[in-house]
Amino acid sequence: MNVVNPAPGTASPAERTGTPLLAVRGLRIGYRTSDGTHIAVDGLDLTAAAGQITAVVGESGSGKSSTAHALIGLLPAGGSVLGGSVRLQGEELTGLGERAWREVRGRRVGLIPQDPGLSLDPVKPVGGQVAEVLRVHGLATRRDATARAVDLLAEAGLPDPAQRARQYPHELSGGMRQRVLIAIATAARPRLLVADEPTSALDVTVQRQILDHLQGVVTTTGTAMLLVTHDLAVVADRAQHVVVMSQARVVEAGPAEQVLTDPQHPYTRRLLADAPTITARAPRRDRTDNTEPPDAPHDSTSPEATGATAAPLLRVTGLTRAFPVRGAGLSRRRSRTAVDGVGFELDRGETLGLVGESGSGKSTTARLILGLERADSGAVLLDGADVTTVRGAARRALHRRIQFVYQNPYASLNPRFTVEELLTEPLRNHRIGAKEQWGATVRRLLADVALPAGTERRKAAELSGGQRQRVAIARALALGPELLVCDEPVSALDVTVQARILELLIDLQERHGLSYLFISHDLAVVAQVSDRIAVMRDGRIVESGPADELLRSPSHPYTKELLAAVPGDRRINSATEDTSWS
Amino acid sequence: MNTALYAVTRTLRALFVVWAAFTLTFAALRLLPGDPVALMLSGRGGFAGLTPEQIARTRAELGFDRPLITQYGSALADAVHGDFGASLQSGQPVSRMIADAIPSTLQIGGLALVLALVIGILIGVAANLTASPVLRQLLRSIPSFAVSLPSFWVGLILIQLLSFQWHLFPSLGNSGVQSLILPACTMAIPGCALVAQVLGKSLHTTLQEPYADTVRATGAGRARLLFGHGLRNAAIPAVTVVGLLVGSLIGGAVVVETVFSRPGMGRITQSAVSAQDLPVVQGVVVVAALAFAVVNLLIDLVYPVLDPRIRSTGQLVTT
Numbered sequence: 059m060n061v062v063n064p065a066p067g068t069a070s071p072a073e074r075t076g077t078p079l080l081a082v083r084g085l086r087i088g089y090r091t092s093d094g095t096h097i098a099v100d101g102l103d104l105t106a107a108a109g110q111i112t113a114v115v116g117e118s119g120s121g122k123s124s125t126a127h128a129l130i131g132l133l134p135a136g137g138s139v140l141g142g143s144v145r146l147q148g149e150e151l152t153g154l155g156e157r158a159w160r161e162v163r164g165r166r167v168g169l170i171p172q173d174p175g176l177s178l179d180p181v182k183p184v185g186g187q188v189a190e191v192l193r194v195h196g197l198a199t200r201r202d203a204t205a206r207a208v209d210l211l212a213e214a215g216l217p218d219p220a221q222r223a224r225q226y227p228h229e230l231s232g233g234m235r236q237r238v239l240i241a242i243a244t245a246a247r248p249r250l251l252v253a254d255e256p257t258s259a260l261d262v263t264v265q266r267q268i269l270d271h272l273q274g275v276v277t278t279t280g281t282a283m284l285l286v287t288h289d290l291a292v293v294a295d296r297a298q299h300v301v302v303m304s305q306a307r308v309v310e311a312g313p314a315e316q317v318l319t320d321p322q323h324p325y326t327r328r329l330l331a332d333a334p335t336i337t338a339r340a341p342r343r344d345r346t347d348n349t350e351p352p353d354a355p356h357d358s359t360s361p362e363a364t365g366a367t368a369a370p371l372l373r374v375t376g377l378t379r380a381f382p383v384r385g386a387g388l389s390r391r392r393s394r395t396a397v398d399g400v401g402f403e404l405d406r407g408e409t410l411g412l413v414g415e416s417g418s419g420k421s422t423t424a425r426l427i428l429g430l431e432r433a434d435s436g437a438v439l440l441d442g443a444d445v446t447t448v449r450g451a452a453r454r455a456l457h458r459r460i461q462f463v464y465q466n467p468y469a470s471l472n473p474r475f476t477v478e479e480l481l482t483e484p485l486r487n488h489r490i491g492a493k494e495q496w497g498a499t500v501r502r503l504l505a506d507v508a509l510p511a512g513t514e515r516r517k518a519a520e521l522s523g524g525q526r527q528r529v530a531i532a533r534a535l536a537l538g539p540e541l542l543v544c545d546e547p548v549s550a551l552d553v554t555v556q557a558r559i560l561e562l563l564i565d566l567q568e569r570h571g572l573s574y575l576f577i578s579h580d581l582a583v584v585a586q587v588s589d590r591i592a593v594m595r596d597g598r599i600v601e602s603g604p605a606d607e608l609l610r611s612p613s614h615p616y617t618k619e620l621l622a623a624v625p626g627d628r629r630i631n632s633a634t635e636d637t638s639w640s
Numbered sequence: 641m642n643t644a645l646y647a648v649t650r651t652l653r654a655l656f657v658v659w660a661a662f663t664l665t666f667a668a669l670r671l672l673p674g675d676p677v678a679l680m681l682s683g684r685g686g687f688a689g690l691t692p693e694q695i696a697r698t699r700a701e702l703g704f705d706r707p708l709i710t711q712y713g714s715a716l717a718d719a720v721h722g723d724f725g726a727s728l729q730s731g732q733p734v735s736r737m738i739a740d741a742i743p744s745t746l747q748i749g750g751l752a753l754v755l756a757l758v759i760g761i762l763i764g765v766a767a768n769l770t771a772s773p774v775l776r777q778l779l780r781s782i783p784s785f786a787v788s789l790p791s792f793w794v795g796l797i798l799i800q801l802l803s804f805q806w807h808l809f810p811s812l813g814n815s816g817v818q819s820l821i822l823p824a825c826t827m828a829i830p831g832c833a834l835v836a837q838v839l840g841k842s843l844h845t846t847l848q849e850p851y852a853d854t855v856r857a858t859g860a861g862r863a864r865l866l867f868g869h870g871l872r873n874a875a876i877p878a879v880t881v882v883g884l885l886v887g888s889l890i891g892g893a894v895v896v897e898t899v900f901s902r903p904g905m906g907r908i909t910q911s912a913v914s915a916q917d918l919p920v921v922q923g924v925v926v927v928a929a930l931a932f933a934v935v936n937l938l939i940d941l942v943y944p945v946l947d948p949r950i951r952s953t954g955q956l957v958t959t
Contacts, residue, residue, distance in 0.1 A: 130857050132853060132856055132857060159859075160859045160860070160861055161859065162859070163856065163857050163858060163859035164857060164858035164859035164860075165859055168857070169853070169854070169857035171850060171853060171854055171857070172850070173850055176849060176850040176851060177850045177851050177853070177854045178851055178854065179851045179854075179855065179869045179873065180851070180873070180947070180948075180949060181869075181872050181873055181946065181947055181948060181949075182869065182872075187854075190855075190858065190860065190864075190868070191858040191859075194858055194859050194860045194864065195859060226948040226949070228948070228949050228952070229952070239854065242854065242858060243857075245858075246858070246859075
């Protein structure tokens with residue numbers, strides 16, 4: 059590793075480890091809105107010490123991101139620091155003018171942003187973006203900067219740095235982009251790094267590599283890091299200190315070990331309880347005995363009312379789908395096989411968890427099963443009828459039996475529709491029941507997903523993320539399906555909301571005898587709801603089996619790698635031995 | 641390789657546009673009510689006093705008695721060689737009329753384009769560079785105001801003030817550089833407003849993207865962010881608008897050349913349309929389509945230079 063600037067290695071001995079480098083006292087941040095000032099951070103205290111990681115955790119809207127932005131003087135429009143003090147190496151940062159801030163940014167405080175996909179300039183080679191930092195702070199001449207950018211990229215762990223430096227962000231993977239962003243943040247050797255959800259957008263195996271690297275930077279160079287995250291498992295693995303924020307205030311702070319093993323504040327306790335751990339759902343032996351509770355909203359004529367429990371509800375065999383890839387030139391037209399011979403069975407009342415990283419083909423599999431995408435080959439048999447070949451009225455009838463819950467409840471509901479309109483739309487489309495009965499159906503559906511009466515009159519835009527996802531589930535249930543395909547249904551939600559939605563899904567399954575195909579990148583979430591788990595990689599299922607077995611003794615190396623990469627080992631081992639899978 | 645493929649497909653597309661313009665005007669010429677031979681002879685008193693034999697002879701001379709597809713084929717072949725036939729009004733070759741008119745229109749059109757780009761870019765950039773909210777608001781409202789001014793009215797006001805009252809510029813004619821200024825300014829105003837508005841807005845959007853925060857977080861100043869990163873990211877919508885602008889300049893020439901009594905393509909178009917001189921109209925349409933296609937082809941070829949993502953996918957990326 060080339061050390062480009064001497065600064066980090068020559069930190070004064072007193073500053074090496076443990077000395078507070080950053081001290082925030084009583085920080086207040088507000089945003090001007092049409093009806094007064096909204097306080098985003100109210101009286102925040104924290105310190106960050108050289109050579110250590112201080113984590114700020116909380117759910118969305120808790121003020122953790124505002125804190126991160128205030129530390130680098132880049133609050134979004136309308137936001138301002140209303141009071142308190144931010145001292146970096148003894149120097150007050152609040153109230154600095156724009157010119158003075160420019161000296162601080164990059165040189166004394168580095169920012170590692172959240173989304174590596176959007177945080178690099180798409181039209182410039184990445185090497186130039188690293189070199190620019192050196193130029194901004196006058197640390198290198200133009201020619202010099204280019205060479206040193208390559209060294210910095212190498213230092214950030216980018217393979218083949220000289221060649222990569224000339225490439226554009228879209229030519230790099232998410233992990234590589236995050237390494238470029240780390241090279242940018244560390245280029246001018248700042249003493250404080252602010253990392254705002256640095257790995258939330260990355261796959262779990264990549265996340266682990268990036269966090270390993272960041273931890274290495276902190277310990278070897280004596281940099282202080284403020285790690286803003288929603289992920290308690292990451293905190294448990296990496297941070298020395300934790301600050302828990304809720305509704306603009308710090309509710310609890312202290313050494314990570316102590317806060318995570320012996321939380322004092324109820325909010326911290328709830329956060330810990332709701333964080334998914336890799337704990338398999340208890341096997342349900344009575345599952346097949348009672349798949350049709352009397353209150354199930356099923357069409358009584360559906361074949362499975364007469365059918366035995368012997369045949370699986372869904373049988374997928376040899377499912378394959380390739381997409382053309384625009385290669386270089388006319389002659390080299392290639393295709394990429396997104397789904398490659400996928401096969402599995404799903405029983406009535408059962409949950410199959412389909413887990414894999416981005417690009418593994420799990421979402422395409424979902425779309426093929428729903429008939430939203432044409433399969434190149436293979437069959438999807440629902441009760442013996444092939445979903446991939448039916449057309450017209452039979453296809454519509456099939457859709458009543460398979461429904462879909464999307465990942466993003468903000469995008470999947472028309473924000474201008476009332477909840478009632480959203481829930482009656484499928485009834486109207488499939489001409490189910492008389493118009494006069496729809497009101498009763500809507501109320502029953504809302505009760506099913508535990509939304510209060512009266513919600514039907516509100517517009518989707520007025521609801522929170524969790525409420526929206528409940529509406530999305532209610533909409534999927536409106537047609538009385540037997541199978542719900544849930545594609546990352548809780549990924550966009552905060553942990554406590556996520557836990558409630560997972561509970562709801564399990565409850566609905568038990569009441570209505572639903573089958574779930576539950577797709578997620580998050581092994582911990584999949585573990586909580588699945589009876590069986592299938593692990594996908596590069597379009598194939600590499601391993602599948604009963605959830606507890608697969609998690610306890612994975613046989614495929616990739617499954618082992620996935621399990622090992624899931625953060626949170628430390629907390630699980632030290633705090634909750636009884637539920638530990640290892 | 642990919643870039644070559646991209647260039648080839650875009651060139652074929654441009655050729656298609658020109659061909660389609662020719663074919664549509666040809667179809668209009670032959671299929672719309674109104675006998676071209678009668679129109680042609682109308683200048684000389686129409687069919688009145690002519691025997692059916694004479695009419696038939698003229699028709700045969702002009703080839704109008706052949707099957708439509710043959711007429712189309714030979715007309716297309718002629719057009720490829722720059723021959724659009726003769727004007728029904730004057731009997732002059734259409735290509736000659738256009739060749740005579742083009743330089744004057746190119747002069748004011750070119751100057752108008754340059755003015756529109758320079759001033760439009762300045763306003764768009766300044767609106768995003770200034771730290772003063774008042775100035776920013778002012779610069780942002782100029783374009784929507786300017787774009788709503790009708791150009792014939794602007795032209796008349798300019799003539800009234802600068803020519804008649806202050807005698808700064810000549811009001812009419814095409815003698816010297818002086819006479820170019822007023823028509824070019826009149827023509828430039830809507831385009832300038834369009835460029836300013838689109839560039840200003842797309843700069844504003846791109847400077848709020850996450851990558852801009854990355855750049856700010858390195859300590860870069862406003863100007864470095866805007867010129868080093870923002871401008872190139874914001875360029876694609878603005879460059880697209882330039883393509884449309886060239887189209888609107890062709891239409892603008894009709895108004896401006898009439899108001900300022902200048903000879904040029906606009907005047908030819910105006911008189912050909914009012915006299916139903918269809919060969920001239922066809923020539924003008926094809927030349928305009930050619931200009932439009934060439935400019936948009938150039939713009940298509942600029943996209944991959946501006947955005948590396950188009951280089952690798954051949955498709956416009958919207959983030």
